[in-house]
Amino acid sequence: MTIIELFIRVSLSAVLMIGVTDLFFAMNQLHHQANALFDQQEKRRFISAFLENKIQMAGDVSCLSKLKPTRATIVRSWNAKKALKKWHVDIVSKTDLLELQECVRFHDKKKFMPILFFVANTNRVDKNHQSIDALFYKKNHHPREELVTGVHYFSVRLYRLPHSKQIRAVKIHYAKPNGVLYAAIMRTFQ
Amino acid sequence: MIEVLTAMSITTIVLLSLLSYQIGLVKEAAYLNMQSIAQMQLMNATQILIANQTSRNRRAAWNQWNKDNATVLPQGQGSDNAIDTHLCVVTLNWFYYHARSESITTVC
Numbered sequence: 190m191t192i193i194e195l196f197i198r199v200s201l202s203a204v205l206m207i208g209v210t211d212l213f214f215a216m217n218q219l220h221h222q223a224n225a226l227f228d229q230q231e232k233r234r235f236i237s238a239f240l241e242n243k244i245q246m247a248g249d250v251s252c253l254s255k256l257k258p259t260r261a262t263i264v265r266s267w268n269a270k271k272a273l274k275k276w277h278v279d280i281v282s283k284t285d286l287l288e289l290q291e292c293v294r295f296h297d298k299k300k301f302m303p304i305l306f307f308v309a310n311t312n313r314v315d316k317n318h319q320s321i322d323a324l325f326y327k328k329n330h331h332p333r334e335e336l337v338t339g340v341h342y343f344s345v346r347l348y349r350l351p352h353s354k355q356i357r358a359v360k361i362h363y364a365k366p367n368g369v370l371y372a373a374i375m376r377t378f379q
Numbered sequence: 380m381i382e383v384l385t386a387m388s389i390t391t392i393v394l395l396s397l398l399s400y401q402i403g404l405v406k407e408a409a410y411l412n413m414q415s416i417a418q419m420q421l422m423n424a425t426q427i428l429i430a431n432q433t434s435r436n437r438r439a440a441w442n443q444w445n446k447d448n449a450t451v452l453p454q455g456q457g458s459d460n461a462i463d464t465h466l467c468v469v470t471l472n473w474f475y476y477h478a479r480s481e482s483i484t485t486v487c
Contacts, residue, residue: 209390222408233419358440
């Protein structure tokens with residue numbers, strides 16, 4: 190083997206190694222991209238299914254005695270400032286808090302109470318020392334429960350029946366740009 | 380020297396085919412993601428039909444739904460066709476490499 194041959198071999202090997210490393214990083218990035226897409230999809234499905242069910246059941250008074258009908262407003266939306274004042278919940282600014290009134294299971298019994306959905310800080314940080322937000326679920330004044338981690342946006346819009354104060358549907362934007370949920374409230378409960 | 384070059388070519392072909400396979404997987408994941416968004420938009424459409432009984436309300440909500448379609452999906456555009464007095468087919472079309480479509484039959 191001459192010195193020129195050796196030089197060519199080393200150069201070709203170096204080119205190959207650079208190529209292999211590049212390919213490895215590209216594959217790794219693609220793998221992360223695919224995982225992120227599946228993760229987003231899973232979150233969207235869970236949020237949609239969970240919230241849709243709860244919104245549809247808003248106003249469900251099946252656990253209340255017929256002698257004690259409720260006059261509570263069954264769906265409400267609060268901005269960050271008002272949510273802090275009314276519910277003492279510090280939600281992420283420029284997001285909304287959704288309040289629903291319905292019969293929910295609480296300590297093995299069904300109770301009519303307000304349930305809240307909002308995005309707030311989890312008091313945890315990620316690898317890059319960025320604070321982590323999440324979608325929370327809260328029954329009345331009881332401790333909040335973390336539903337989905339990594340949700341930063343929650344905007345609520347209420348649709349009323351024409352010439353009435355009754356809410357007929359709720360639209361929620363829970364992720365930008367593609368997390369939209371529209372749910373109708375069952376009229377039978379109203 | 381020839382052996383080294385042959386080995387390198389084989390390795391490169393294997394790695395490139397692996398990369399193209401992975402790119403295909405990511406494209407498929409992106410398509411599945413869009414399909415799931417389309418299905419959710421169709422579920423939203425069924426809720427719009429339940430919540431809005433008058434044609435005026437329905438038209439306004441439908442326009443809003445179509446605006447959302449254009450935001451959440453590339454060239455997203457929805458339409459509905461009555462197939463019976465109480466049945467409608469809601470279709471959502473979008474574009475990802477070629478025209479895609481998802482539809483649902485619902486009570487309207």
